[in-house]
Amino acid sequence: MGIRAIGFELSLSQNVQEIMADCSRFTTKYIGEMVDYSAHLLSLHRKTLSQNYCPYYYRMSVKKEVVESLRQEYSSVSLSEKDVAKDPVKQFGKWFKEAMDAGVNEANAMTLATTSIDRKPSARIVLMKGYEERGFIFYSNYLSAKGKEMAKNPVVALVFFWPELERQIRIEGTVEKLTKEESEKYFHSRPKGSQIGAVVSPQSQVIEGRAGLEKSWEENETRYANRDVPKPAYWGGYVVRPQVVEFWQGRPSRLHDRIVYKKADKQSWKIVRLAP
Secondary structure, eight states: OEEEETTEEEETTSOHHHHHHHHHHHHHHHHHHHHHHHHHHHHHHHHHTOTTTOHHHHOSSOOHHHHHHOOOOOOSOOOOTTTSOSSHHHHHHHHHHHHHHTTOTTTTEEEEEEEOTTSOEEEEEEEOOEEETTEEEEEEETTSHHHHHHHHOOEEEEEEEEGGGTEEEEEEEEEEEOOHHHHHHHHTTSOHHHHHHHHHOOTTSOOSOHHHHHHHHHHHHHHTTTSOOOOOTTEEEEEEEEEEEEEEEOOGGGOOEEEEEEEOSSSOEEEEEOOO
16 A cells, blocks of 8 residues: 655655655755746746836836826726716715725725914825715724814815725815714724724823833733723714715726815715716
């Protein structure tokens, strides 16, 4: 009785030394074949990802001319003001579902842009945690840099970008805090580790190092091992109430579709098309 393995046979009756010798010969042969195959793949890889097809990969040190030549031809679908929903949040819901169905990675990731009291803009990625008629919801530390900026100037902007669908959504509006009850409900739906993280992290403040942060997290993990983590008073939710919402669909020759909703009154929106 024997076991055949890629060009040679291991007999169950062989002694240990013979088996080890066979394994050694097999390993040497296998590694050699893999080296040859890897060289072939590398050659194919370089040809496929050439400068013509992928210039941003081809050069780790990218020249100005290469950056200027980067462009994507868009050609998937069109967007017509006749086909969109009358309400931008409903239209967002339609597009968001399509992004989820298409497997867009972290489709709820959005850029949040704020400005400081001296009119300096800043932006960062946050995660949308809900959308409804009143607006778009996310959570954060009220004492963070963005929290302080929003407290001083509640006018903000959001951007979603889904390259897989050649789509972008821009939102301009005003931000306000959710109720304590809403924030409490969401806070306790998070993983316990994330709850503790919100307790121990003085977000946006300078710290001496990571060690102190991890020590504090471990201490609080022990403290709250058998009880609920209380929501910090400085942590909670926001809702961005939209005033302007733009839906952008990539189209060929840079003739993109741009459909914009502008708040007309409390109950209605004006829908217009912008030149790309």
